[in-house]
Amino acid sequence: MSDMNPFVPRPMEIVKVIDEVSSHDILSFFLRPVEGEIVPYLPGQFAALSVFGRGEAPFGYASSPLETGYVRFTIKRTGSLTRELHRLGAGEVIGIRGALGNAFDLERFRGKDLIIVGGGYAFTTLRSLLVYLLAPENRAGVGDISLFYGVRHPGLFLYKAALETWRKRKDLALHLTVDQAADGWHGPVGVVPELVRKVSPSTDNALAVICGPPPMIRFTLPVLETLGVKADDIYISMEMKMKCGLGVCGRCNIGTKFVCSDGPIFTLKTLREVSDDF
Amino acid sequence: MNRLAEHPLQILDAKDLTAFMDALAAGFDLQVPLVAGDATRFGPYRKDAPCDFSQTPPAHPAKTLLLPNPEVLFRYTKDAGGRITLSEDPLDADLRVALGVRACDVRAFEALDAVFLRRGRVDTAYQARRDSLCILGMGCVAPSPLCFCDRMGSHPFDTHGMDALIIPLTGGWVLEALTERGRKVLETAASLLRAASAEEKRQVAALRTKGRERKSGAPVDFEVLAGTVAASYKDPFWETLATRCLGCGICTFVCPVCSCFTLEDTGKTLSGGRQRAWDSCMFPAFTREASGHNPREGMDRRLKQRFFHKFSYSIENGEPPGCVGCGRCVEKCPAAIDIREIVDFFSAEAPDV
Ligand SMILES: Cc1cc2nc3c(=O)[nH]c(=O)nc-3n(C[C@H](O)[C@H](O)[C@H](O)COP(=O)(O)OP(=O)(O)OC[C@H]3O[C@@H](n4cnc5c(N)ncnc54)[C@H](O)[C@@H]3O)c2cc1C
Ligand code: SF4
Ligand code: SF4
Ligand code: FES
Numbered sequence: 001m002s003d004m005n006p007f008v009p010r011p012m013e014i015v016k017v018i019d020e021v022s023s024h025d026i027l028s029f030f031l032r033p034v035e036g037e038i039v040p041y042l043p044g045q046f047a048a049l050s051v052f053g054r055g056e057a058p059f060g061y062a063s064s065p066l067e068t069g070y071v072r073f074t075i076k077r078t079g080s081l082t083r084e085l086h087r088l089g090a091g092e093v094i095g096i097r098g099a100l101g102n103a104f105d106l107e108r109f110r111g112k113d114l115i116i117v118g119g120g121y122a123f124t125t126l127r128s129l130l131v132y133l134l135a136p137e138n139r140a141g142v143g144d145i146s147l148f149y150g151v152r153h154p155g156l157f158l159y160k161a162a163l164e165t166w167r168k169r170k171d172l173a174l175h176l177t178v179d180q181a182a183d184g185w186h187g188p189v190g191v192v193p194e195l196v197r198k199v200s201p202s203t204d205n206a207l208a209v210i211c212g213p214p215p216m217i218r219f220t221l222p223v224l225e226t227l228g229v230k231a232d233d234i235y236i237s238m239e240m241k242m243k244c245g246l247g248v249c250g251r252c253n254i255g256t257k258f259v260c261s262d263g264p265i266f267t268l269k270t271l272r273e274v275s276d277d278f
Numbered sequence: 279m280n281r282l283a284e285h286p287l288q289i290l291d292a293k294d295l296t297a298f299m300d301a302l303a304a305g306f307d308l309q310v311p312l313v314a315g316d317a318t319r320f321g322p323y324r325k326d327a328p329c330d331f332s333q334t335p336p337a338h339p340a341k342t343l344l345l346p347n348p349e350v351l352f353r354y355t356k357d358a359g360g361r362i363t364l365s366e367d368p369l370d371a372d373l374r375v376a377l378g379v380r381a382c383d384v385r386a387f388e389a390l391d392a393v394f395l396r397r398g399r400v401d402t403a404y405q406a407r408r409d410s411l412c413i414l415g416m417g418c419v420a421p422s423p424l425c426f427c428d429r430m431g432s433h434p435f436d437t438h439g440m441d442a443l444i445i446p447l448t449g450g451w452v453l454e455a456l457t458e459r460g461r462k463v464l465e466t467a468a469s470l471l472r473a474a475s476a477e478e479k480r481q482v483a484a485l486r487t488k489g490r491e492r493k494s495g496a497p498v499d500f501e502v503l504a505g506t507v508a509a510s511y512k513d514p515f516w517e518t519l520a521t522r523c524l525g526c527g528i529c530t531f532v533c534p535v536c537s538c539f540t541l542e543d544t545g546k547t548l549s550g551g552r553q554r555a556w557d558s559c560m561f562p563a564f565t566r567e568a569s570g571h572n573p574r575e576g577m578d579r580r581l582k583q584r585f586f587h588k589f590s591y592s593i594e595n596g597e598p599p600g601c602v603g604c605g606r607c608v609e610k611c612p613a614a615i616d617i618r619e620i621v622d623f624f625s626a627e628a629p630d631v
Pocket of ligand 4: 241242243244245246247248249250251252253258259260261
């Protein structure tokens with residue numbers, strides 16, 4: 001096998017699978033290479049996972065590069081490949097191509113306060129980022145962190161154990177919200193953009209990061225801009241249907257930029273420059 | 279000094295054409311425009327398969343030589359213990375000789391090179407096929423009235439990117455080697471060739487001049503076009519065009535520059551391959567996500583993607599323009615959508631400077 005052919009995946013063994021949500025349609029897969037080392041990656045990047053005979057699809061790294069011995073992906077069952085993946089368990093072998101795409105511009109995050117906004121399964125990428133930034137060796141590198149995260153109902157929060165530890169931290173302001181009121185839920189009810197508006201975190205020295213479904217992004221952007229975050233300081237993780245992940249199959253471009261190879265992380269400023277739809 | 283170097287213009291008499299192809303096929307993997315219904319398409323030369331060099335250009339684009347459809351990228355097998363073994367087919371390294379490729383298709387190869395060799399990771403299968411391809415191109419003595427390569431920075435006798443040029447005359451072919459590789463390939467059939475006479479040289483010169491002077495319309499200024507197209511995102515032009523377009527994708531399949539593809543697994547869980555197959559930005563499923571969301575659901579958006587990519591994104595990204603003026607989409611579109619009219623519309627919109 002040559003290492004040169006960019007379409008050939010590397011075999012990965014599933015080490016462990018965990019059920020993340022009450023609807024049981026989002027699972028985390030812990031993978032380790034059948035041979036060799038884990039390919040280095042950074043928060044914000046993604047990989048294409050293969051189920052041989054089924055195909056390949058892109059998923060953001062949910063683990064942080066500081067977690068060693070495995071890579072983690074959190075995957076929602078949606079169509080043909082993800083359904084097949086959900087049938088697989090420990091010991092089975094799938095393929096990985098990656099790391100693909102750019103990453104968060106961690107250099108620019110230095111010394112900045114961060115307003116982090118997430119929703120849906122896109123929160124996977126934010127887990128990678130948060131675990132990375134909250135690690136003792138990195139925490140001092142950035143200022144205050146405010147995290148906004150919303151789901152439809154409380155059972156759908158990903159990474160509940162991590163959220164519990166983050167809630168206790170003094171160096172992280174955690175704001176969770178649910179769309180529908182539910183028994184045992186004492187937090188706010190409503191959509192994420194509303195909560196951001198209500199909390200109005202200071203934006204004097206802040207960068208914002210958004211990962212979520214398109215409507216959440218659309219409604220959060222004006223809130224952040226009204227609060228005073230500049231378009232160049234808002235980072236958005238974009239999603240488009242993908243095949244190659246290498247900027248060549250031609251389907252994932254927004255104007256002149258390919259989400260798979262120039263992105264998936266773009267500033268709002270860049271998106272406005274390349275597209276009339278932002 | 280060998281004969282071809284001494285006399286750059288060599289003549290192959292019409293009666294020796296089959297012997298010439300036999301001689302090349304004995305030494306190389308020879309690809310010729312094979313008759314396929316009323317079209318021609320490049321494929322391996324066989325004595326019993328008729329070929330036809332008269333279509334200008336061949337109905338099927340020569341990109342089939344570089345991007346076979348479909349193409350297996352790797353194979354997998356899974357054994358009883360669940361172990362996965364991956365393998366690749368050997369790359370095409372032996373010299374392949376393509377006979378009769380037109381200037382437009384050779385120009386288009388450069389646009390494909392930009393995608394598959396220079397966007398990021400090198401596409402190894404494409405590169406192997408590209409490097410091993412010796413192009414014996416053919417000048418267009420009678421260009422189709424629908425093609426407009428002269429407007430796109432080329433002309434019917436453009437030799438750019440070719441290893442040799444063939445100019446068909448009534449009694450046979452004039453052959454001119456342009457590279458060392460082209461010369462070596464022609465040498466293998468040297469016994470069938472003779473130096474051109476003064477009269478033949480005169481004919482060739484006259485054809486060349488006529489070809490160079492072809493003017494099917496005003497030359498396109500790609501920088502200007504890129505700007506007006508980019509500024510047209512909200513122009514109702516696209517919605518009007520969308521009411522005519524059927525979204526059939528024929529334009530992209532016949533286009534020598536279009537190279538969008540999909541990846542798909544063939545076979546079952548235990549063994550099979552992942553293949554690349556041509557796809558089209560004109561199909562709604564091209565960008566439809568698992569959730570059902572589709573950023574290019576409307577036909578107008580898909581048309582914009584095709585033409586913005588060809589004339590705006592490519593130029594802005596420093597890549598060759600996405601149209602070489604072969605005229606195939608003009609001929610084949612069932613809705614009579616004519617890319618020349620689109621080029622004219624946006625070229626005319628250019629601000630006067
Ligand atoms: C950068 C990026 C990161 C992502 N991260 C995650 C994640 O962490 N967790 C998660 O659950 N999902 C993630 N997704 C979405 C995930 O890729 C799709 O849910 C998945 O492709 C659906 O595949 P399917 O075969 O089950 O669906 P089908 O509808 O059967 O799709 C067929 C094929 O089309 C392509 N495709 C379809 N929808 C999408 C889509 N939304 N994005 C990209 N390709 C698509 C894939 O190649 C897929 O195999 C991410 C998408 C992108 C672009
Ligand atoms: S061939 Fe014509 S009708 Fe078909 S997709 Fe292309 S432009 Fe539309
Ligand atoms: S866009 Fe049409 S005319 Fe231009 S190269 Fe493609 S098929 Fe030929
Ligand atoms: S997924 Fe192929 S170009 Fe981005």
